[in-house]
Amino acid sequence: MMLLYHLWLSPGCRKVRLVLGEKKLEFEMQIEKIWQRDTEFLALNPEGTVPVLIDEDGSKICGSQVICEYLDEMYGDPLIGTGAVERAEVRRLIQWFDGKFRDEVIRNLVDEKIMKRFLGMGEPNSNAIRAGNHNLRTHLAYIDWLIDRRTWLAGEEMTLADLTAAANLSCVDYLGDVPWQDHPAAKDWYAKIKSRPSFRPLLTDHIPGAPPPRHYADLDF
Amino acid sequence: MMLLYHLWLSPGCRKVRLVLGEKKLEFEMQIEKIWQRDTEFLALNPEGTVPVLIDEDGSKICGSQVICEYLDEMYGDPLIGTGAVERAEVRRLIQWFDGKFRDEVIRNLVDEKIMKRFLGMGEPNSNAIRAGNHNLRTHLAYIDWLIDRRTWLAGEEMTLADLTAAANLSCVDYLGDVPWQDHPAAKDWYAKIKSRPSFRPLLTDHIPGAPPPRHYADLDF
Structure with a gap:
């Protein structure tokens, strides 16, 4: 299964989760506290940022737009248009x-x-x-x-x-x-x-110590 | 002919010039002083930034990486790789x-x-x-x-x-x-x-009042 290194309120990580969801691809998520500058993670992505996606064949794809272009080339109907x-x-x-x-x-x-x-x-x-x-x-x-x-x-x-x-x-x-x-x-x-x-999984995100307002998960906001 | 709105020391504009050169596409250039917030230019690109490329058919393409992806899809051998x-x-x-x-x-x-x-x-x-x-x-x-x-x-x-x-x-x-x-x-x-x-055209750039050092245009620097 694919693995996505992410952080909760990172727009780039959320965007990749939406694309994975639209393309109905299954994936696991792992939080990466990038400020800890973990050496194993830096070996994956020398820029030290999330998101990083590990595809099923082990390919390491770094960066939100890079991952989305990759997923669009590899899987499902195009989300970046045709012409x-x-x-x-x-x-x-x-x-x-x-x-x-x-x-x-x-x-x-x-x-x-x-x-x-x-x-x-x-x-x-x-x-x-x-x-x-x-x-x-x-x-x-x-x-x-x-x-x-x-x-x-x-x-x-x-x-x-x-x-x-x-x-x-x-x-x-x-x-x-x-x-x-x-x-x-x-x-x-x-x-x-x-x-x-x-979008549903994004609405269940709860950051410890910083809960969202009530309307956040409400489809009729 | 294509028209490129640009600024001298903008890396994004230089990158587009290199791609146009690699693909042997002819183009004219026009300097756009983006800080003047010209309304005609803002109508072309609401972000108000350079580069902006007008293709021969009148298509307006805004932003350096966007233009490069466009040129790579439209013209010549791929510069972004194959797989x-x-x-x-x-x-x-x-x-x-x-x-x-x-x-x-x-x-x-x-x-x-x-x-x-x-x-x-x-x-x-x-x-x-x-x-x-x-x-x-x-x-x-x-x-x-x-x-x-x-x-x-x-x-x-x-x-x-x-x-x-x-x-x-x-x-x-x-x-x-x-x-x-x-x-x-x-x-x-x-x-x-x-x-x-x-790369040659980039080496002849001379910004009025801020000339480059001698080695800048020298191929043996």
């Missing part, structure tokens, strides 16, 4: 959420509120929290704008762009920080993703 | 240089020394410069390690991993900051890339 231009639009949005959203929102909210606490790095910086919440609204408005024009983020089909955006947003939603009521189009889109079977 | 596991190793190293190297080296050296000056943001931060130079040596040691074991970074073939690493290093080399003499394996590898026809 080259369509695939470029899917990948543009993946890069948007894995890059811009991570820098502007995840680092300011998830890293400040959760990672700092786990690593004993003190209280969250209130300027970062304020910036993160402000940026989050801009990104939700962009999702509203896309969903007003398309069925899914990259077009008429659900793709890895949707899974990437949802994986990122789910980490912020775990903190209870997403103002869904102000973004009805984004909310409808997220509700559709949230009700997919691949 | 899924091999492609994962190429993409792992691309992510290493576009992610880790950018964060640890490019931001500390190129952004501090060049971008700050252009944007009138004051003197380079000496702590950043020190950290960038230290991190650069770690990355050069990693290239040495790989090249001691493989002909090219990802294996026996020249791939987009090599072009990505070289595009990033070329920006630091423009500043004269690479201690090549301490890393002979990395130097031999870079000399091989530097002598490819696709």
Whole structure:
């Protein structure tokens, strides 16, 4: 069986779990406390980051987008689209959420509120929290704008762009920080993703000492 | 003809230029001063970043790795390898240089020394410069390690991993900051890339007010 090294509120790890779920691939998970810099794990992935996937034949695949491209080439129906231009639009949005959203929102909210606490790095910086919440609204408005024009983020089909955006947003939603009521189009889109079977395992995640808000696992939020 | 919106010392733009050169595709270039937040350019790429490629049929492709994946799907021999596991190793190293190297080296050296000056943001931060130079040596040691074991970074073939690493290093080399003499394996590898026809246009880049050191364009450096 495949093995996924992961961390709970890592958007990249959640994205890989969604892809594995969409492709109906069975896998086991192992938490890797990357800040301990375990030498065996560093031999697997010299970058020292999660996710890392060990495929059934022993292949070691490192990094969230790398793993998703690998899984899309190896298993099941394509999640990155078919034509080259369509695939470029899917990948543009993946890069948007894995890059811009991570820098502007995840680092300011998830890293400040959760990672700092786990690593004993003190209280969250209130300027970062304020910036993160402000940026989050801009990104939700962009999702509203896309969903007003398309069925899914990259077009008429659900793709890895949707899974990437949802994986990122789910980490912020775990903190209870997403103002869904102000973004009805984004909310409808997220509700559709949230009700997919691949999403269910993410809704049962419980980080010791940091439980999610009540609406987090609720499909009618 | 294709049109590439770019900036001089952007590793992502240089990487796309190398790929276009390797695939012998003709293109024009236009400098986009992204800090001016031009509305026409933002309509092309809402992220407001370069590179952006306009293909001959008018397709707009945004983002360096997205453009490279697109070009590899559309034109010429594959630069990302053939088998899924091999492609994962190429993409792992691309992510290493576009992610880790950018964060640890490019931001500390190129952004501090060049971008700050252009944007009138004051003197380079000496702590950043020190950290960038230290991190650069770690990355050069990693290239040495790989090249001691493989002909090219990802294996026996020249791939987009090599072009990505070289595009990033070329920006630091423009500043004269690479201690090549301490890393002979990395130097031999870079000399091989530097002598490819696709690399030649990069060696003629001259940023007004910030000329490169003498060895920058020298194939025997």
